[in-house]
Amino acid sequence: MTALFGIEARHLARSPLLWLAFALAAALAALEMSWFLPALAGDDLLAYTSGGLLLSGGALLAGAWLGLRDRVTGAADLVAVTPTAPWRLQRARLGSVAVVAAGVFSVGFAAALAVSVVRGGRGTPDLRLLADGALAVVLGGWVGLAVGRLTGSRMVAVLAAPVWVVVCFLSVAGPSLRGISLSVQHLTPVLNPQDHSAAYGLLPDPLWPHLGYLLGLIGLVGVLLLALASRGSSQRVPLRPLLVAAVAGLVLVGAGGAKLLALPDDVLVLGPDRATWRPVQGESDPQAEALFADPGWSFPADDQARACAGDAALSVCVYPAYGQRLAQDMHAAIAPVAQLFTGLPGAPTLVRMVPVGMGNCRDAEAQVPEAWVRERTDRGDQQTRSFYRGVYLDCALGLHPGGSEHLTQAGEAVQLWVLLASGDMDRQQLQQLTQHAVPEPVPSPVAIAALAMAELPTEQVRAELAPVWKRLRAGTLPLAELPGQRP
Amino acid sequence: MITTLALARFRLRPVRWGWLAVLAAGWFLLTELLAAVPRDPQLGVMVVRWAALLLGLGGVVLAASETDPPRDLLRAAPVPRWRTLALRLAGWLALGALAVLTLAVRLDGTAGWTAADLVRGMLPNLLLATAAGFLAANLTSVLGGGAAAMAAIVGLDTAGRAWPAGFPVQLRSVPGAPHWQASRVWMVGLSLALVAVALLLEARAGTRVGLPRRRRPTARPSPASQARARP
Numbered sequence: 001m002t003a004l005f006g007i008e009a010r011h012l013a014r015s016p017l018l019w020l021a022f023a024l025a026a027a028l029a030a031l032e033m034s035w036f037l038p039a040l041a042g043d044d045l046l047a048y049t050s051g052g053l054l055l056s057g058g059a060l061l062a063g064a065w066l067g068l069r070d071r072v073t074g075a076a077d078l079v080a081v082t083p084t085a086p087w088r089l090q091r092a093r094l095g096s097v098a099v100v101a102a103g104v105f106s107v108g109f110a111a112a113l114a115v116s117v118v119r120g121g122r123g124t125p126d127l128r129l130l131a132d133g134a135l136a137v138v139l140g141g142w143v144g145l146a147v148g149r150l151t152g153s154r155m156v157a158v159l160a161a162p163v164w165v166v167v168c169f170l171s172v173a174g175p176s177l178r179g180i181s182l183s184v185q186h187l188t189p190v191l192n193p194q195d196h197s198a199a200y201g202l203l204p205d206p207l208w209p210h211l212g213y214l215l216g217l218i219g220l221v222g223v224l225l226l227a228l229a230s231r232g233s234s235q236r237v238p239l240r241p242l243l244v245a246a247v248a249g250l251v252l253v254g255a256g257g258a259k260l261l262a263l264p265d266d267v268l269v270l271g272p273d274r275a276t277w278r279p280v281q282g283e284s285d286p287q288a289e290a291l292f293a294d295p296g297w298s299f300p301a302d303d304q305a306r307a308c309a310g311d312a313a314l315s316v317c318v319y320p321a322y323g324q325r326l327a328q329d330m331h332a333a334i335a336p337v338a339q340l341f342t343g344l345p346g347a348p349t350l351v352r353m354v355p356v357g358m359g360n361c362r363d364a365e366a367q368v369p370e371a372w373v374r375e376r377t378d379r380g381d382q383q384t385r386s387f388y389r390g391v392y393l394d395c396a397l398g399l400h401p402g403g404s405e406h407l408t409q410a411g412e413a414v415q416l417w418v419l420l421a422s423g424d425m426d427r428q429q430l431q432q433l434t435q436h437a438v439p440e441p442v443p444s445p446v447a448i449a450a451l452a453m454a455e456l457p458t459e460q461v462r463a464e465l466a467p468v469w470k471r472l473r474a475g476t477l478p479l480a481e482l483p484g485q486r487p
Numbered sequence: 488m489i490t491t492l493a494l495a496r497f498r499l500r501p502v503r504w505g506w507l508a509v510l511a512a513g514w515f516l517l518t519e520l521l522a523a524v525p526r527d528p529q530l531g532v533m534v535v536r537w538a539a540l541l542l543g544l545g546g547v548v549l550a551a552s553e554t555d556p557p558r559d560l561l562r563a564a565p566v567p568r569w570r571t572l573a574l575r576l577a578g579w580l581a582l583g584a585l586a587v588l589t590l591a592v593r594l595d596g597t598a599g600w601t602a603a604d605l606v607r608g609m610l611p612n613l614l615l616a617t618a619a620g621f622l623a624a625n626l627t628s629v630l631g632g633g634a635a636a637m638a639a640i641v642g643l644d645t646a647g648r649a650w651p652a653g654f655p656v657q658l659r660s661v662p663g664a665p666h667w668q669a670s671r672v673w674m675v676g677l678s679l680a681l682v683a684v685a686l687l688l689e690a691r692a693g694t695r696v697g698l699p700r701r702r703r704p705t706a707r708p709s710p711a712s713q714a715r716a717r718p
Contacts, residue, residue: 068630158633
């Protein structure tokens with residue numbers, strides 16, 4: 001039996017169907033990972049979601065081939081007359097599919113984490129994702145085996161794989177499905193969590209019930225296949241273990257499924273205390289959006305952003321999973337701007353990563369949402385640096401980052417002066433902004449005021465800004481009272 | 488006429504056109520049902536377009552070696568081998584296109600997509616999946632062809648997402664997008680090239696690459712459990 005197990009495992013491990021899916025999953029995972037900053041606690045999820053679904057489809061095809069093989073090769077009659085019980089043969093096949101499918105997923109998962117480490121990812125990966133993904137791929141393989149055996153049709157086997165993936169995809173899109181308030185998206189073999197934080201994990205966290213749910217499904221499919229194998233044979237599979245396995249499977253599916261359905265679509269982390277976390281059902285939560293847009297709201301101190309870089313004027317702290325290098329990069333981008341505001345009241349001295357929000361200001365702290373930093377799909381390096389500076393500048397100038405309000409003309413002039421004085425922009429670029437800027441050109445008086453400030457020594461501008469700074473932040477300072485405007 | 492019909496249906500075994508017609512009709516019904524499920528109509532259109540790729544997989548059965556198992560017998564046939572495949576392909580494309588056109592008319596106006604746009608969004612998908620499956624199945628088997636066609640689709644989609652500006656085939660492109668028209672043309676061109684290669688290989692029977700070589704008979708028979716089957 002061990003020999004048969006080994007032979008089947010070797011056959012399956014050489015299956016081009018499985019490795020084709022592996023290659024595609026690897027390509028997709030690499031693409032997805034390239035869109036995000038590296039972090040082990042995050043890339044594990046990308047490897048799971050990108051690889052899990054495709055590998056599950058590939059395993060289904062490979063399993064279907066195994067299920068069809070005896071019939072295709074004409075060996076079915078031969079197998080039927082072997083002295084070994086058919087259910088034992090089936091058990092060996094199920095075992096080989098499970099080992100190979102789980103092994104392939106594990107190899108992909110480990111490779112993704114290795115790439116993440118090389119790219120600078122830090123933190124602790126969630127190994128439950130490895131277990132969950134491996135179980136999902138095993139389930140795909142066993143379902144394929146069942147499809148191949150039950151239908152005996154190559155065409156059905158071919159169509160089963162994409163249908164499996166499409167059904168999973170549609171279930172994943174659960175929150176946007178019509179007329180369904182239950183979280184059916186959690187019932188898909190491969191989860192696709194919408195929200196994840198390197199510090200707070202999956203939001204919500206469906207992994208433990210999902211593991212039980214998948215185990216139950218695998219148990220039920222296994223029982224079905226063993227029962228099918230012994231059908232028509234004098235050597236029946238022992239009934240008691242089969243019944244125990246079936247009941248255990250039903251219990252796990254029922255309990256896990258009920259728990260998964262009861263989970264909210266999303267969870268908003270409004271503070272380190274779990275009691276403040278708010279479940280969200282559906283695509284959005286208007287109350288949460290209103291809360292984040294409130295300039296008075298900020299994320300409380302949580303001591304999670306512990307990877308810091310900085311100097312006397314400014315510190316930048318991010319979650320350790322992103323590494324100190326990110327903190328250093330952010331600091332390097334913001335420091336030239338922060339130096340110009342040192343000592344001015346309300347100017348942030350700390351930039352801190354937080355899990356939610358639209359970028360908030362809290363005393364001398366600028367908060368930057370994790371998702372904004374991590375996802376850098378279409379941002380170049382220059383745009384990324386400008387983005388970091390923008391978060392800081394908004395807080396320094398009294399604006400709510402990400403909010404709908406605009407700077408006054410005086411505020412805009414000071415912002416342009418900062419960009420000129422820090423070397424982020426030259427005069428020619430400023431001239432261009434007065435003509436072609438998006439969404440609208442910079443008004444000429446603002447540009448003239450910024451240029452006049454840039455003509456003065458930096459220390460003089462800072463000294464003259466100090467007495468009017470509060471009015472500038474409050475939006476009540478006219479352009480004419482800026483440094484360099486008075487004759 | 489009789490010869491054409493006979494060629495489309497038979498070489499050594501009949502092609503089950505009845506089942507393929509059921510497949511196309513079932514695809515139409517199921518896709519129309521699924522398109523109505525998402526709350527966002529754009530997602531519904533996306534489902535429809537991906538479903539067209541799925542429909543194309545039906546083409547693998549036309550060219551796979553399992554459909555005409557003892558191919559060596561066909562070498563002596565008086566009719567060129569490629570002609571049968573070409574006729575079968577034409578028949579399948581007509582069947583698939585009919586389902587696509589009907590669905591496009593039914594979904595006219597969904598998420599701002601006109602029936603013409605839907606046809607332009609779906610037909611090249613159907614053609615591409617059919618052509619990729621047709622070629623791969625001709626070289627391997629039904630399962631191998633289906634897997635290769637799906638891999639080609641996922642690969643093209645991944646490449647399109649990786650290089651949104653530079654890669655010519657953008658499966659997710661929408662009307663009005665910069666690559667919409669060019670992408671459609673590329674997909675049709677690629678599909679025709681794949682079909683041409685498949686027919687050429689069929690015409691030059693015996694020189695196909697990728698077919699497993701026959702093993703020499705060995706003195707020691709291998710165990711039945713190690714019997715090889717092409718996926």
